Amino acid sequence: MTDQSTAPRPTLEAVAARAGVSRATASRVVNGGEGVREPLVERVRRAVDELGYVPNQAARSLVTRRHDAVAVVIAEPETRVFADPFFALQLRGISKELTAHDSQLVLLLTEGRDDHARVARYLAGGHVDGALVFSLHLDDPLPGLIHGVPTVYGGRPGWSDASRGAVYVDCDNRGGAREAVRHLVGLGRRRIAHISGALDQTSAVDRLDGYRDVMADADPRLIVESDFTPGGGERAMRELLDRCPDLDGVFAANDLTAAGALRVLRERGRRVPEDVAVVGFDDMLPFTEQADPPLTTVRQDIEEIPATTPSRRQPRFRRHRPSLGLACSRRHRPPRGPARSYGRRFPATQAGA
Amino acid sequence: MTDQSTAPRPTLEAVAARAGVSRATASRVVNGGEGVREPLVERVRRAVDELGYVPNQAARSLVTRRHDAVAVVIAEPETRVFADPFFALQLRGISKELTAHDSQLVLLLTEGRDDHARVARYLAGGHVDGALVFSLHLDDPLPGLIHGVPTVYGGRPGWSDASRGAVYVDCDNRGGAREAVRHLVGLGRRRIAHISGALDQTSAVDRLDGYRDVMADADPRLIVESDFTPGGGERAMRELLDRCPDLDGVFAANDLTAAGALRVLRERGRRVPEDVAVVGFDDMLPFTEQADPPLTTVRQDIEEIPATTPSRRQPRFRRHRPSLGLACSRRHRPPRGPARSYGRRFPATQAGA
DNA sequence: GGCTCGCTTGGGAGCGCTCTCAGCGCACCC
DNA sequence: GGGTGCGCTGAGAGCGCTCCCAAGCGAGCC
Numbered sequence: 001m002t003d004q005s006t007a008p009r010p011t012l013e014a015v016a017a018r019a020g021v022s023r024a025t026a027s028r029v030v031n032g033g034e035g036v037r038e039p040l041v042e043r044v045r046r047a048v049d050e051l052g053y054v055p056n057q058a059a060r061s062l063v064t065r066r067h068d069a070v071a072v073v074i075a076e077p078e079t080r081v082f083a084d085p086f087f088a089l090q091l092r093g094i095s096k097e098l099t100a101h102d103s104q105l106v107l108l109l110t111e112g113r114d115d116h117a118r119v120a121r122y123l124a125g126g127h128v129d130g131a132l133v134f135s136l137h138l139d140d141p142l143p144g145l146i147h148g149v150p151t152v153y154g155g156r157p158g159w160s161d162a163s164r165g166a167v168y169v170d171c172d173n174r175g176g177a178r179e180a181v182r183h184l185v186g187l188g189r190r191r192i193a194h195i196s197g198a199l200d201q202t203s204a205v206d207r208l209d210g211y212r213d214v215m216a217d218a219d220p221r222l223i224v225e226s227d228f229t230p231g232g233g234e235r236a237m238r239e240l241l242d243r244c245p246d247l248d249g250v251f252a253a254n255d256l257t258a259a260g261a262l263r264v265l266r267e268r269g270r271r272v273p274e275d276v277a278v279v280g281f282d283d284m285l286p287f288t289e290q291a292d293p294p295l296t297t298v299r300q301d302i303e304e305i306p307a308t309t310p311s312r313r314q315p316r317f318r319r320h321r322p323s324l325g326l327a328c329s330r331r332h333r334p335p336r337g338p339a340r341s342y343g344r345r346f347p348a349t350q351a352g353a
Numbered sequence: 354m355t356d357q358s359t360a361p362r363p364t365l366e367a368v369a370a371r372a373g374v375s376r377a378t379a380s381r382v383v384n385g386g387e388g389v390r391e392p393l394v395e396r397v398r399r400a401v402d403e404l405g406y407v408p409n410q411a412a413r414s415l416v417t418r419r420h421d422a423v424a425v426v427i428a429e430p431e432t433r434v435f436a437d438p439f440f441a442l443q444l445r446g447i448s449k450e451l452t453a454h455d456s457q458l459v460l461l462l463t464e465g466r467d468d469h470a471r472v473a474r475y476l477a478g479g480h481v482d483g484a485l486v487f488s489l490h491l492d493d494p495l496p497g498l499i500h501g502v503p504t505v506y507g508g509r510p511g512w513s514d515a516s517r518g519a520v521y522v523d524c525d526n527r528g529g530a531r532e533a534v535r536h537l538v539g540l541g542r543r544r545i546a547h548i549s550g551a552l553d554q555t556s557a558v559d560r561l562d563g564y565r566d567v568m569a570d571a572d573p574r575l576i577v578e579s580d581f582t583p584g585g586g587e588r589a590m591r592e593l594l595d596r597c598p599d600l601d602g603v604f605a606a607n608d609l610t611a612a613g614a615l616r617v618l619r620e621r622g623r624r625v626p627e628d629v630a631v632v633g634f635d636d637m638l639p640f641t642e643q644a645d646p647p648l649t650t651v652r653q654d655i656e657e658i659p660a661t662t663p664s665r666r667q668p669r670f671r672r673h674r675p676s677l678g679l680a681c682s683r684r685h686r687p688p689r690g691p692a693r694s695y696g697r698r699f700p701a702t703q704a705g706a
Numbered sequence: 707g708g709c710t711c712g713c714t715t716g717g718g719a720g721c722g723c724t725c726t727c728a729g730c731g732c733a734c735c736c
Numbered sequence: 737g738g739g740t741g742c743g744c745t746g747a748g749a750g751c752g753c754t755c756c757c758a759a760g761c762g763a764g765c766c
Contacts, residue, residue, distance in 0.1 A: 009479060009501075011722055022746040027724060035744065054478040058420070059722035061411035062751045069459075088441065095462040099471070104480070106422075107460045109448040118452070125407040126362060127457070148362075364752055375716045380754060390714065412752035415721045 010051040019047040030055060069104040070094075071128040071149075073119055075142055076110070076135040084228070084256070086282060087134070090154065094132065103129070113141075120145035133157075137200045156202040173203050177210025180251050180279040185214065187277050189249030193222040195236040195261060197253035204228070207253050207281060222247065226257055233260025241268055248276055255280035255297055363404040371400040383408060422457040423447075424481040424502075426472055428495055429463070429488040437581070437609070439635060440487065443507065447485065456482070466494075473498035486510075491553045509555040526556050530563025533604050533632040538567065540630050542602030546575040548589040548614060550606035557581070560606050560634065575600065579610055586613025594621055601629055608633035608650055 016026035021040055028036050029044035030053075036044075047053070061067050072094060074087060091105075098105050106128055108119050123131050123146055130150040136142060138158035143151075143166060153168035184192050194211040197204030208223070215222075221243045226232035233252060237260065240247060250265075252258035258280030262272060270276045280297040369379040374393055381389050382397035383406075389397075400406070414420050425447060427440060444458075451458050459481055461472050476484050476499055483503040489495060491511035496504075496519060506521035537545050547564040550557030561576070568575075574596045579585035586605060590613065593600060603618075605611035611633030615625060623629045633650040 012724095013722075023723080024725080024746060024748095025744090028745090031724085037744065040745085052477075054474065056415070056722050057478060057480050058411045058414035059751090060724075062409070062415055062722080062753085063724045065751085067411070072460075091460070092462060095460065096464060099464065099468075104475070105460045105462075107425075107444070107448065107458045109445060109458075111449060111452070115452075121407065122457075124405075125410060127410050365754095366752075376753080377716060377718095377755080378714085381715090384754085388714070393715085409752050412721090413754075415723085415752080416754045418721085 010053045015047045019043040069128045071106045071131040073108045073133045123149045173206035174210040177207040181214040184249040191247040192249035193247045195226045195252045197228040230260035233257035237261040237264035250278045363406045368400045372396040422481045424459045424484040426461045426486045476502045526559035527563040530560040534567040537602040544600040545602035546600045548579045548605045550581040583609045583613035586610035590614040590617035603631045
């Protein structure tokens with residue numbers, strides 16, 4: 001096996017020399033070949049192949065001030081939540097999108113609060129062309145610390161001063177929740193409970209608001225705060241059943257929670273959906289575990305949220321709206337096709353625009 | 354909000370000028386201050402603070418040929434598997450370790466086979482100081498494509514020519530499996546089944562081998578290949594119960610599989626561990642779902658596998674051995690403390706050394 | 707006192723690339 | 737035939753940093 005790691009990598013200079021052109025021309029070819037006559041393009045291409053030339057990204061960045069890299073910040077202290085397939089799917093979607101635009105994904109996981117300064121410093125350091133920040137909690141100081149780099153939040157950030165005007169991508173949590181609850185109402189359910197997510201996250205708050213929009217005068221005992229996990233869903237469901245044994249519907253803040261709830265309902269001998277109808281959120285079930293029984297869920301096309309990028313320097317994102325998955329409680333996926341978008345587009349520029 | 358993104362970032366030159374020293378001295382201070390007298394160090398530090406100077410990594414890399422970045426390649430085509438908390442934990446452990454050494458984590462997810470060339474090109478491009486490659490399948494062509502960058506595999510790669518001599522980190526899957534099965538034997542179980550992982554991955558093969566080491570003359574019908582997922586575990590368990598209703602022990606290739614198996618055992622009315630004792634692998638349960646009932650598992654300290662790095666340029670890793678979690682079937686974690694290591698250390702250099 | 711040596715400091719080259727600008731050749735037109 | 741303009745190519749100046757090397761400056765020693 002040849003040890004290529006010690007051999008000096010060929011430079012543009014070497015390519016140019018081999019092709020018998022100037023460095024400038026070689027550079028043009030490497031960057032697309034615009035404005036270079038065909039025979040020269042051909043010669044340079046061959047030289048590149050023969051030498052196995054790969055551009056030095058550092059040198060390129062030094063002059064272009066572009067990095068072809070985007071940071072993904074996951075501001076989630078808890079390992080467990082990071083292990084949530086929701087993140088994994090999002091990451092994969094982002095990765096796909098970045099790859100399509102020749103960009104790299106730099107993953108920044110924060111280890112507790114003190115780490116925010118480190119992340120902010122890194123982002124300010126101009127190492128990446130932009131940042132995507134996920135899983136912010138309501139009182140998170142991170143938005144106030146980020147300067148100098150276009151930032152898009154995954155999920156509506158809380159209304160702190162720093163995040164006012166921030167650009168974010170989110171699905172219509174409130175509307176989706178409304179649809180979910182209306183679906184239960186449409187099934188004739190009257191005692192509909194809600195297991196919310198952790199209320200320090202806007203997605204949980206918005207889904208709760210959506211629930212309240214429909215169930216304005218609901219018994220407050222029908223609402224339990226949980227934490228988006230199956231275990232939390234179990235605990236919440238037990239509490240709900242103890243409090244309100246007569247409940248006949250449950251809207252869970254996400255599918256993991258719903259999975260836990262289903263387990264408890266089964267354990268307590270309630271038939272789903274005959275005795276208690278359950279609706280989840282996210283359409284994550286196929287990726288976590290076989291729901292038993294299958295579950296209605298609000299679909300959110302997580303992996304497709306990172307949308308196309310018309311311009312390399314100005315990535316754009318779309319706001320998605322979940323479509324409701326559907327009438328019959330025994331299907332995972334809604335028949336209505338992929339999530340519809342609002343059609344509005346947000347330029348990924350910094351807050352304050 | 355001031356728009357710092359348009360203001361030109363200060364350079365070392367500016368810092369030097371403000372501190373009244375040369376660029377060389379300023380550079381020395383920024384890089385640790387070795388060999389610079391205290392008053393100058395102080396002045397430079399202050400200038401850095403006042404100007405908000407952050408080194409330009411591109412310029413630095415251009416000359417040092419270091420990037421302070423490591424690529425993590427997850428060669429896993431299936432979204433579902435990527436969502437496995439096992440990866441999430443590994444990523445978090447790696448992130449922690451890299452952060453401690455001021456390195457960044459560049460995440461490379463492959464989208465199917467064709468993507469391997471892209472990944473190999475990126476790695477060859479000298480963008481990163483090293484690569485960690487995970488979740489390789491037995492016939493994966495990736496090891497043959499990677500050149501020019503120190504590579505460490507997470508999990509023993511298959512014995513293709515390209516990966517011969519490759520450096521890898523893995524736990525002692527075979528030994529751990531042996532311990533797990535011996536544990537079941539020690540409980541007096543005689544009809545011990547094995548639900549293996551996908552046998553195109555060495556970890557699955559090794560665990561199966563470990564099972565066979567102990568159960569040399571086992572009924573072949575007691576072995577079912579599965580896929581490391583809860584759903585797969587359910588299917589496998591059903592098949593096993595149909596084939597061998599008299600089984601009294603199950604060694605599952607990982608905890609997700611075990612969780613699925615437990616669900617089916619409960620469904621079929623078998624008591625665990627009275628009727629059927631179950632042992633998993635990975636000690637992942639706390640991160641996935643409440644196992645019901647709790648499960649014995651072979652502990653693998655996933656998050657701690659990426660070990661300390663004595664030298665920044667030559668990261669080192671330790672090989673870990675799982676410790677067995679334990680006699681009583683009702684605890685998650687073994688009381689023996691963290692995984693013990695072999696004490697051997699592997700320099701993270703390229704294959705062929 | 708002069709010389710040597712070691713510790714600090716500054717000057718300057720150069721990492722590999724992009725991009726501006728000037729130059730050159732070739733129609734094309736008058 | 738000469739001028740004009742356009743399209744292509746090359747020369748060269750940096751991008752911001754590190755690091756080599758030489759110079760400066762005391763302290764210590766003969």
